[in-house]
Amino acid sequence: MDNNCLFCRIVAGEIPATVVHETDTTLAFRDIDPKAAVHVLVIPKAHHADVVALAQDDPAGSAALLAACAAVAEGEGLRADGFRVLFNTGGYAGQEVFHVHAHVLGGEPLGPMLAIR
Structure with missing residues (x-):
């Protein structure tokens, strides 16, 4: 657990969700700031900075995360009607x-995936 990480603190029960x-x-x-009618965050309980780190460090954890998204x-x-699974990686x-x-x-309906430039 990273004591400075918001999501680690949620996993630990220190912050309600x-x-x-x-x-x-x-x-x-x-x-807490939904961008669609349904907006759920799905996280691994173990700390990994981003999806690349998770894939490299714990391939089975990557599969578990996707299975949780499906569930x-x-x-x-x-x-x-369809849904979107989105990972933001980096600034x-x-x-x-x-x-x-x-x-x-x-x-x-979620509209286009990216704004028109």
Whole structure:
């Protein structure tokens, strides 16, 4: 655990979150500033700075994270109409918390993936 990491502190129970799915290795909770009707963050409980670090350090953890994303999408009723799974990696991508996390977004039309430049 990184004591300075917001998501590590959520995993430790130090900061409350609205949990929607949990396994031995993953935790999924509602985003406090949702960008869609459904916006859930899915994280590994172990600290990895970003998706590249997770893939390199723990390939099985990567698979578990994606399985948790699928379970969240199913649990939130998103499969029929579609949903998006998004990883922001690094400053240019807008990563704000440097603990790998997937955004599961849906529940309404999401529009284009990127803004037109």
